[in-house]
Amino acid sequence: MNKEPSLPDLLQDLAQTETNQFSELVQIAGLNLHKDFEGIDLSGEDLSEDNLSQANLSFANLSDTNLRSTNLSGANLKGANLSGANLRNANLSHADLSGANLSDAHLVGVNLNNAILYQANLNGANLKSVDLTNTDLSGANFRDANLKDTKLKNPSHLVTDSVITIKEKAFDPFLEADKEITQAIADLFGQETILDDVCKEIQELLSFDFVSISLVIPEQNTIEAVYGIGIAGRWVDQARHYLNADKDIRDIQADIVDTCHTEIISGWDRRFDRWIYENFQHDQLNRIFSPIFLVHDEQGKEIENWFENYEWDKNFIPSPVQGEGNNRVIRMQPLPGGFPPVVIGTVEAGYENTSRPITYEQATHLAKLIARRALDIRRGSLRYVLKIIAENAKRIFHADLATLHFLWEPQEERYIYEVLAGDPGNIPLKRFSPRKYGVGWRSIFEGKLQYVTYLSSVHKNSEVDFSPVALERGTKTYAAFPLLINDKYKVIPRIIATPTKQGSSVEREQHLIPVGVLYVHFRYEHQFIEELSRQGEYFANKAVDAIWHITIHQKMREEARQLATLQCVTQSLSQIENDLLSHIAWYTLNVLAADLVVIYEYIQTEKQFLSPPSLAGRLIQEDAMESEVPEQSVPFLLIQHETNIYVSNISQEPIFKNSLFTQREKIQSVAGILLRVDKDVVGVMFINYRRSHIFLNEEKQIISSIASSAASSIKNQRWLQTLDSIEREIITTLDWEQLQELIVQKAVQNTGADIGVISIVEPTTQDLVAKARYPAHKQIENALLNIKMGEGVSGWVAMHRKAALVNDVEIDERYICYFADSRSELCVPLLDKDCQTLGVLNVESRQKAKFKQKDLGRLEFLAGLAVIAIQNAQNAEKKEQKGIKEVLTSVGNVSGKVLNKMNTGISTVEGLLREIVSGLNENNVEASKNRGNTALSFVDQMSQTLKGLKIAQEEKPQPLDLHKIVDMALSEIPQLHEVKLSINVPIDLPKVLGGEQQLLSIFYHLIQNALDAMPNGGTLSLNATTVELEGKFWVEVKVSDTGLGIAPDKFNEIFQLGFTTKSDRGNIGLGLWLTKLQVEALGGILKFDSSPNEGSQFTVTLRAYKQ
Structure with a gap:
């Protein structure tokens, strides 16, 4: 039997004909369909809807051929290979299929009336609903065929186990589909395992200190840090950025997704998220960013092994134009595949040492590894x-x-x-x-x-x-x-x-x-x-x-992520002392992938916003923020609105109608959120988007949680600041009137009241006398400035020595109106250690049921501080006369010592002046000049000492910047003889409380002593830092020299009046004694350490001022 040539060879000259029917092409070629096609290879061809009746196709290869609706009646298909062929609705009546291979063929709807299937192989064929009653099936193999609803004249010849398999065959595709879909879901659920494996492979191959993977989230059109090892695990779930932001203001991760570049960056880059950069010390990192992408051909099909044939050496090119700073950019030119790659994420890796380089070879290895593992990463996606x-x-x-x-x-x-x-x-x-x-x-x-x-x-x-x-x-x-x-x-x-x-x-x-x-x-x-x-x-x-199970899983995972992030936010906010609002703004920005977050702190009792506001994000115009908040501006309008607003289209919300900020910054959607604790508004927060954004319920719940935590943190911080300010005032002043005003002000601000008053029990009449109120312009009826014990709520509290919380004063029989429009009142007694009433602290609000139990607790705490202040003032007054003798004696002792030293100095000056006169008489001008300078030095020291003692008594403390103080002290030193300076006093050091001249005197003496200890030159060092002692923050300044040092046997004497290590006649030993006196007067500590011939170090520790 001679096998005919294949169809392409046979009909190659007929390729341009208009017909696509095989039977018509055969006629045009002059061939005979009934005898010329025995054994022909027509595999995979489309012969659908053709007329091949009576055709001789015996032993032909028709595997995977499309014969749908084709007329094959009476055709000779003996021994033909029809495996996988599509014979749906074909006419095979009277056809001879004996010995034919019909395994896995699709025969639904086919006409097999009077066909011969003697010894045909129908293994796995789909014969569902086919009529085989008049078909010769003797010897046919039906194993695994689908015979559901198939009509058989005599099915008894079929083997039993084959029939069972036949019935099950109909469900095999579904079982296989179930298996594959279940495995895909399992891969998605196990995404973290996949990412961990990829990160570890990168770390092991390239020896990086850390690796982080961020993935594109199509639902939000964002990119998020989802997994990391090393220090990169710290910012997982902390960073989320919008992909389609303007090029000038988008994040580095979004830029990598857009450009498909690989970048190596050390230090700062304007595309970095500043908060992430500063909060996680990214200034110490050298990093590489590279995209994770999938490659497709022109039909959109994925090309799995593209990286094996990609010419990396030729096409993975370092850019001749580098980025800003220490940045290096590597481009793929051309990009692989027929279509632009689909970027599904980024890899960020590197070293915790900016001096450790990342090479081009490492970048190439990383890009190849990512290309190979991209399909694995994709497996963990929806x-x-x-x-x-x-x-x-x-x-x-x-x-x-x-x-x-x-x-x-x-x-x-x-x-x-x-x-x-x-x-x-x-x-x-x-x-x-x-x-x-x-x-x-x-x-x-x-x-x-x-x-x-x-x-x-x-x-x-x-x-x-x-x-x-x-x-x-x-x-x-x-x-x-x-x-x-x-x-x-x-x-x-x-x-x-x-x-x-x-x-x-x-x-x-x-x-x-x-x-x-x-x-x-x-x-x-x-x-x-x-x-x-x-x-x-x-x-x-x-x-x-x-899809349902995936959605449930992703929702649970997202909720768990959000819960963990919110917990992290809440914990972090409770630990932040400085720039609290800035931290809240940046947390919110990253959790919600917003473009800008602005927070204004609000003092409800004074109806004013503190300026400037805190902002997170990148401004299009750096001067877009207004430092002042005028009335009728957006923040005030939101306060007046009294409820949160969520605006998807900002042009439709009247509150933002005249907002220049939203216009300049191209804001399209915004959430305006009141930061409220109960009924007390402590601030407002605006979450801005430069794209259209719909606020879903889940997102509103997140915003509500953040706002609640933020408001509580602001209120708690205000409370701590209140305690600190009052404690400091109690320690540093005995001005009772000033303390009263401060306590009432803080009571009103921390409870959200509208007005407050503190009244003290007059010892002789036992009346309650109003001493201070806040706001001060609020008037109290003259008749109520003095009230009797038991009158009104305040009198009742004073008499019964217990607090009163009145939710509605209109129904409380005890109430006497102090202020117009009051609806609720909170009053606590001022009790001494013997439970005797010293007075009451009272706040009132125009809102019904304004105050809660926690407000009562805070007011009672303030009352306790007020009692301490009262007793301090009383004790000071009692001791003023009694202790005057001791005070004068102490002063006399000190003054006596000082005067004794002064007398010694005066005697020395007198002797020097005599020598000067004698020297002049003897024409010894040079010697007289030297003695004159020595005398002047004595006079200057005595003047400085007296001045220092006067300042210590008169100068009032205030918050001061030590950086400026040290600069001023150094500027007063006339010249530095071959002495090198090493000054490290940060600008952002916390301020300290003290007098300017006091602090100048302290550091002047220490610096001058250090210079005097280095007559032959050396190094003078001043280093300042913040330290924590017993839960409180202090500022520590170390003044060091590399000079002569102090002998150990003199350690106990150096702070004594008159002690000096200088052998010349120009010193009387007052400097260190006076310095220690001034440091301790400020509540600080002065310590020293010294070694002979190695130098000395004096450490000044002062309490940090908390604003």
Whole structure:
């Protein structure tokens, strides 16, 4: 038997003919279909809808050939290979198929009347619903064939175990699909394991100190840090950035996603998130950023091993134009694949040492490793699960193409996730998206399968037009299965559900939410019989079930991430002492991927905002923020509005109508949030987006949690500042009137009251006398300036020695009106250690039920501080006369010592003056000049000492900047003889409380002593830092020299009056004694350490001033 040539060889000269029917080509070629094609190779060819009746195709290779609806009646197919062939609806009546191989062939709807299948191999063939009653089946192999609803004249000859397998065969594709989808879901659930493996491989291969992976989140159009090892684990879930931000203000991660560049950066870059950079000490890192992407061909299919053939040495090119600072950019030119790569994330890795370089070779190795592992990373994504669903849909339905569209994005009117499996025919995937009023839309509207064929739509006036895109591709039939989730627990936000018109059957279902659509395409006319429809719905339901579980898992994971982040925020806020509002703003910005967050602190009692506000994010115009907050500005309007606002379209919200800030910064959406503790507003926060943003309920809950934590932190910090300021005043002043005013002010501010008053018991009359009120302009009725014990709420509190919290003064019989419009009152007694009433502290509010138990607790604490202040003032007054003798004696002792030294100095000066006169008489001018300088030095020291003692008594303490004090002290030193300076006093050092001249005197003496100890030169060092002692912050300044040092046997004497190590006659030993006296007067500590011939170090420790 001579095998004929293949079809391409046989008909190569007929390629330009207009017909595509095989039988017509045979005629044109002058060949005989009945005798010339024995053994021909037609595998994979399209012979659908042709007339091959009586054809001789014995022993032909027809594997995977499309013979749908082809007329093969009476054909000789003896011994032919028809494995995998599509024979749906073909006519094989009277055909001879004896010995033919029909394994895995598709025979649904085929006509086999009187056909011969003697000893045919039908292993795995789909014979569902086929009529075989008049067919010769003797010796045929039916193992694993689908004989569901198949008509058999005598099925008894079939082996029992084969029949069981036949029945099960119909479900095999679904079982296989279940298996693959389940595995894909497991990969998604195990995403962290995949990322951990990738990070560790990068670290082991390239010896980096840390590795971080950030992934693109399509639902939010953001990129987020999701996993890290080393120090990179610290900023996981802390950084989230919008991808489509303007180039000038977008984050480094978003820039890498957009450009597909690899960058090596050491130090600062303007694209960095400043808060992340500073909070996690990124100034100490040398890092490389590289994209994670997938490569596709021109049909949109993934190219898995592209990196093996990519010419890295030629195309992975360091850019000749480097970035700013120490940045190096490496570009891929050209990018691999037919389409632009799909970036799914970034890798950030590097060293905790800026001097340790990252080489081009390391960058290349990293890029190759990421390319190889990108498909593994993709496996942990929702898109991958959807692709597996689409691939199984194509396989189960024997379709040419399957597309799946999931999660509607209303702003851009598109689906967030779109995947395909099969051949799209050079048409981009996005063109297959559901059309309004098309088949997909109708399937969602009806809540069931919809399909359309090209012939039916043309000739049968179908209600749905055939898709032009499907027609362009060559599709003859396509079907749409709606993806409907029973959202009983509100997992899917309705805003991302596929839009349907009112009254659809889907919307009538109580919890049924349409989230997408699954299409299957066929290049032949396909009738969706009832059974196939049921199979399709079954598979669609399985797909929806998988999506449901994924959605639940992602929601739980997102909620867990948010909970962990919020917990981290809350814990961090409770530990932050400086720049609290700035930390809140940056936390909020990163958790919500906002563009700008602005927070204004508000003092409710004074109805004013503190300026300037705290801002997080990048401004388009650096001067866009106004430092002052005028009335009728947006923050005040939000206070007047009294409730939070969430605005997706800022042009529709009147509050922002005249906002120059939102116009300059191109803000489109904003949330205006009141930072409130109970009824006390402590600030407002604006969360701004430069893109259209819809605030979903879940996001509103996050914002509410952040706002609650932020408001509580602000209030707690105010409370701590209150305690600190009052404690400091108690320690540093005996001015009782000043303390009263401060306590009342802080009582009003910390309870959110409208007014407060402190009243003291007059010893003789036992009346309560109002001593101070806040605000001071609020008037009290003259008749109520003095009230009797037991009168009003205050009198009742004083008499009964217990606090009173009155929610509604109008129904309290005790109440006497102090202030107009009051509705609630809180009053606590001032009790001494013997429980005797010294007075009362009272606050009132215009709001009913304004005060809570925690307000009562805070007011009682303030009352305790007031009692201490009262007793200090009383004790000081009592001791003033009694202790005057001791005071005068002490002063006399000190003064006596000082005067004794003064007398010694005066005697020395007197002797020097005599020597000067004698020297002048003897014409010894040079010696007289030296003695004159020595005398002047004595006079200067005595003057400085007296001045220092006077200042210590008279100068009032104030918050001062030690950086400036040290500069001033150094400027007073006349000259430095061969002495090197090493000054490290940071500008941002906390201020200290003291007198300016006191502090100048302290550091002047210490610096001068150090210089005197280095007559032959050396190094003078001043180093300042903040230290924590017993839970409180102090500022420590060390003054060091490399001079002569002090002998150990003199350590006990150096701070004594008159001690000096200087051998010349120009010193009287007052400097260190006076310095120690001044440091201790400020509540500080002066310590020293010294070694002979090595130098000395004096350490001044002063309490940090807390604003």
